[in-house]
Amino acid sequence: MKKGITYLFLVFSFHSFSAEKIFEKADSLYQLSDYQTVIDQYNFVLEKGLESSSVYYNLGVCYFQLEKYEKSKNYFNKCLILNPENTKCKENIKLCKLKVLKKDSPEFFYKTWWKNYSNLLKINNWYLLSLFSIITLLILTFLSTVKKKIISKYLFVVLLIVNLLFYLTTQGKEKKNKRIFNQDLQNISINK
Amino acid sequence: MKKLLFYLFTLFTFSVNAQDLQLEVKVNKNPALTSEIIQLQFSINAKGDDFIPPPLSNFHVLSGPASGFNQSYSSINGKTENKISTTISYTLQAKKEGEFTVSSASVKVSGKKYKSSPYTIKFVKDINNKSKQSEKTIFISATASKTNVFIGEQFSVIYNLYIKNGINIQKSEVFPTTFDNFWEDGIEINQKKNKREIIDGIAYTVIKYKHSILTPQKSGKQIVPPAQINLSYITRGKLRGYDIFNRPVYHQKITSESLKSKSFNINVKELPTPKPQYFYESVGSNFSLKSEIDRTKLKSGEAINYKIILRGTGNINLSEPFPLGFPDEFDVFDPNVTNKTFIGNKSVNGSKIFEYILIPGSEGVYTIPSFKYSYFDINTEKYVELKTKEYKINVLKGDLNFTKDSTNNISKKNMELEKELNFTKISERAKWQKYYFISFWTLFSFVILLIVFNIYNKNKTINPINEKRRRSTKIAIKRLKTANKCILNNNFDQFFEEIEKSLWGYFGQKFNVESSKLSKENIIKYFTDNNIGKDLESEFINLIIHCEFARYAPSSNKNMEMKQILNRAKEIIIKVETYTK
Secondary structure (H helix, E strand, O other), X not given: OHHHHHHHHHHHHHHOOOHHHHXXXXXXXXXXXXXXXXXXXXXXXXXXXXXXXXXXXHHHHHHHHOOOHHHHHHHHHHHHHHOOOOHHHHHHHHHHHHHHOOOOOOOOHHHHHHHHHHOOOOHHHHHHHHHHHHHHHHHHHHHXXXXXXXXXXXXXXXXXXXXXXXXXXXXHHHHHHHHHHHHHHHHHHHHO | OXXXXXHHHHHHHHHHHHXXXXXXXXXXXXXXXXXXXXXXEEEEXXXXXXXXXXXXXXXXXXXXXXXXXXXXXXXXXXXXXXXXXXXXXXXXXXXXXXXXXXXXXXXXXXXXXXXXXXXXXXXXXXXXXXXXXXXXXXXXXXXXXXXXXXXXXOEEEEEEEEEEOOOEEEEEEEEOOOOOOEEEEEOOOOOOOOEEEEEOOEEEEEEEEEEEEEEXXXXXXXXXXXXXXXXXXXXXEEEEEEOOOOOEEEEEEEEEEEEEXXXXXXXXXXXXXXXXXXXXXXXXXXXXXXXXXXXXXXXXXXXXXXXXXXXXXXXXHHXXXXXXXXXXXXXXXOOEEEEEEEEOOXXXXXXXXXXXXXXXXXXXXXXXXXXXXXXXXXXXXXXXXXXXXXEEEEEEOOOOOOOHHHHOHHHHHHOOOOOOOOOEEHHHHHHHHHHHHHHHHHHHHHHHHHHHHHHHHHHHHOOHHHHHHHHHHHHHHHHHHHXXXXXXXXXXXXXXXXXXXXXXXXXXXXXXXXXXXXXXXXXXXXXXXXXXXXXXXXXXXXXXXXXXXXXXXXXOOHHHHXXXXXXXXXXXXXXXXXXXX
């Protein structure tokens, strides 16, 4: 019976693709605890080129139910990238870590510093901050060519370094995000 | 224990050293029948000379010593190996039954003497009884190392297949034996190592085909079931005739037989009562219990790795995680069991590691108590109690508090799907990134360009005349300062000279006038050119004239005058500066 229903849903979903409908279906399938089909549904949405933090969150939940904690953690991480304020997601990541029980080896202090520092802002805000600071720097340099001695040499150098630091931060965050989104692809290719 | 280990090590090292060169003794049949002809062979992996044979007075030497020299080259993957061996062989027969020792022989290899170890050959009296010979050509024997054991005490059972010499086995089918009420650990058997044994004057090849360690699970009389093998082999039948060399030719008779060993009983005793509280069916000897912890200070929500290592000889391979009373606030996961046991000849030994992950739920100071574990020592037939260490654990407040429920199954039920919908296109995620990358580098290059431009411009605008002008006031002020010093020292002459020089110097530097052209006319000219007021011009000239006169004409109130003149000079310089700016 359960399978029959899932097939029915599948047939429907192929007929009329609408992300909203799939969401509803997925929810009812989830109630039937047919998690694999729910995952298939969401993957279908992702294949269509649409994404949402909730899709990743729900995928994480499904994999959690299937006790595939590594994958689950990965999806929760993706959700967190799109929606950094999701506290539930953060908690779930911790749960997954506990379940996987991969003991975090003590990180070097500078790594934790970097982590804390780069997590101060969302990636988009980092972009904005970096752009804002470079524009101010540009204005200051422009003014100092027209009129002499607006800012001291040292302040100028400091500003330049700060700008480069911001740039590096954004690049680091970008890389991390990319890694998280690509992890899944690698997993799939390994499984195949 | 330490001593034993030491001896073991020394033995090992000796064997390694001796592996290089050794005079080995080999006998093709041992034990042998008195009627049998045996071959004794000495061999060494080198070119040997001066072989000194052992006394062989106990034997009939039928032939020998025959020495052989063997050399072979082999090249595998570019590695060439040169194998040389020297063998000296004898053909012997015993004079009578008994055990005879071939004492050590020696050989010289490049000046060094190598000795063989003494070798004992056993000779058994030959009984040529034909009726008996036909009776037992193949049989199985089963032997147990112990027949009277406690529950859980391990013992070994060995099944041997005895085959009379000269019998050619065509086919064999081994039926598996199962042991009821026993736990069985099989030992892999090296098939190549066959022994020779003589029973009742008949030589047999002995094949050990099954060797198991059994652990009794139930008390009472337990039966070790018989082993069964189906064999077919060829024996000599009737005389068929003679071949062209006048040798007898026999019919070949193929016999198939189903062999069964005798079954026997094992008496399994109950363990003595009362059993201690922390007894978990471990029977054996030399058990030890150890605990390890990776940290004692942590934040709540973090995990502790707690290990219990059980080591010993006996039924340790059957031991399972035993209940431990961790503090209630700890979340305990099922232990990860690592089995590091090895099957020995008579029992199993090794260690088992139970690895627990503990997650304290809330902060506080907890103790992991000392856990007790008892086992039954088979040597002393008494229970022995083992203990682990006690640990104090300090849990600090963590970032996230996990209640006990959250990590267990309840967390699964709590997980619900999100129902909000806000889809975006996946391709949009990277959009920001692209724009940012381009805009950052364009802006950055602008900044760099401007800086370069600035530096270039600065170098261009530095102009010697401007620089002189700027320096003029500095020099004037310096002069005035020395003049001020002169007031304090009452040095009148120098004072007026300094003032005069400072004024002329200031003028010259300011308006870039050569020192040869310094004159009052020029002052008027440059002042009018630069639109400086007439009164300032006259004041400037007056001051210079005044200084000139003052140097030579002493006046009564010089001290007051000097201060006035200094102030005037300062004022004039400041005024000129304000005009020229």
